[in-house]
Amino acid sequence: MDLSNHLIIAPILLPLLTGALLLLFDERKHTLKALLSVGSTLLLVAMGMVLLRVADSGTASVYLLGNWAAPFGIVLVLDRLSAVMLLVTSLLAIASLFFSLARWDKMGSHFHSLFQFLLMGLNGAFLTGDLFNLFVFFEVVLSASYGLLLHGSGPHRVRAGLHYIAMNLAASFLFLVGVALIYGVTGTLNMADLVGRIGEVPPENRFLLEAGAAILGIAFLVKAGMWPLCFWLPSAYSAAAAPVAAIFAVLSKMGIYVLLRLSPLLFGAAAGSSAGFDDKWLFAGGLVTLAFGTIGVLASQAMVRLAAFSVLVSSGTLLAAVAMSGDRSTAAALYYMISSTLTIGALFLLIELLERAQDPAAAVLSVTMEAYGDGDEDEPEEEVGVTIPATLAILGVSFGVCGILLSGLPPLSGFVGKFALLSAAIDAGNKISTLNWFFFGLLITSGLFAMVAMVRAGIRIFWAPVEIIVPRVRVIEFVPVAFLLILCIWMTAQAGPTMRYLDAAANALHDPTGYVHDVLSAAPIPSPKEAGH
């Protein structure tokens, strides 16, 4: 095994080691900490790009942890879907990390360590090929996210954090029950091995298997925020600090990723009578979530809540698209997922900048800083920001781009994603079912409502105030927002190649024979002693 093969595990090891190393340094050395953290995240972006190329060869690369062949040992699997998730995570991470350098990382202790552990968990969850290993990485992500959500402290965050933690701990238990039931019925936890085993499950055990999968699914749906499991989400996301909320945008996509991965794998054509049993539920859940999110977007007064409800809109759309389980709808869903994740991340960052133009927000921020205590002492000299004369104009343009992306207006990637989804919905089986019409209507309505809400917020910020307060924005805070939006614009320009890649990813998802073969045939490396004989 050459060195390039070990690259698969690097996205897990690098943040783990960096995060652990950062714990050794005192909080006062924050320049050093920031440098290490940024360096590690930049490396992750580079790795993401390399792995994307590796994955595009078509075969799934398998890494045998502990050098045991697949169903017996735990495996990491890199295919197109996991590679693209890795890259999106690292891109969003670098943007929110740069944003946090302006001041958020100094508002509490161990921000960078927690951030790196979060990345480690996310990368692990995207790479693993084992259900129980997935649980472990889920817990890593959640533990880090508890810390990050509370970052900056204050009663508001602690209260939202309490609900968030209780909710997710309960969901973790459901995850365990689901995994245990599936293991009890099939006798394996390896995702590739499960594909064959599920078809062989005798009819009297089908009920247990489906119950296990449904309970497991609830754990992911809590993360993804499906109605009625989503009431914690808007308050938790809007209480979080801006860079944390931005990286949380990919956290809710983690639930969607697992559903995208497991739904065709476990309940595809090979599953016998259980095939497609999850689709009806996911589709209905997706539609209700979409409706709930849309109403929430329109009803929110604070912009942060608007962004948080946009997360729900995006989740609802994706759940319905996953449930359509066709090659084209999955490819479209992936495109929409990337675009909406980056957009919502940018929106969370942008909102923090815009709220500085409004007095109440500034008051809240100062309360938060007081609550943390000694923030005032070393803060003033850090706060010297360049007041760009055209600040408000630049922010306005970014806000406009965000609005276009979020509502799915042409010509940007939000439109391409929604258009692809709608066209896939029409194509599915030549006849458009009533439910597909509902999806159609809801998706378009959600776009309209998102636009109304964004326009309303825009008018209130940019045009309505008689006395305009120009927010003090440092370049390092604006660049990440611009970076994320430019990525979305780039995705629009490169829609052809991107869609080709995602089409291939979707095809591989719906025809898991290649994946199963690659995982189960990966041979362990003979030890030097055996090789010598």
Next chain:
Amino acid sequence: MELVLAIGIGALVGSGVWLLQRPRTFQLIVGLSLIGYGVNLFIFAMGRLRVNAAPVLSDGGPADPSAYADPIPQALVLTAIVIGFATTALFLVVLLAARGLTGSDHVDGREP
């Protein structure tokens, strides 16, 4: 033995769920711990109940795998216990912070 275990799991999870619905943070954390115990027993039961069977192969022992207990659920339970313990400890810290910051042990941070 199955019946005893099933009743045990049911009682633990049942009381845990009931406590989760209660308004005090302390009840919440006790509820979560009880559910945790119930779930751990449940994972254990999914490896089928065996008495007097070792999970680890030994040199002098029989070669027939049916003479052994399933080792995987035992490993899973061990991991789940460790993770559950860590998250409970973390939750306890947040609970204390919430008590300190809001002055109330109600889950919403204020008395209804």
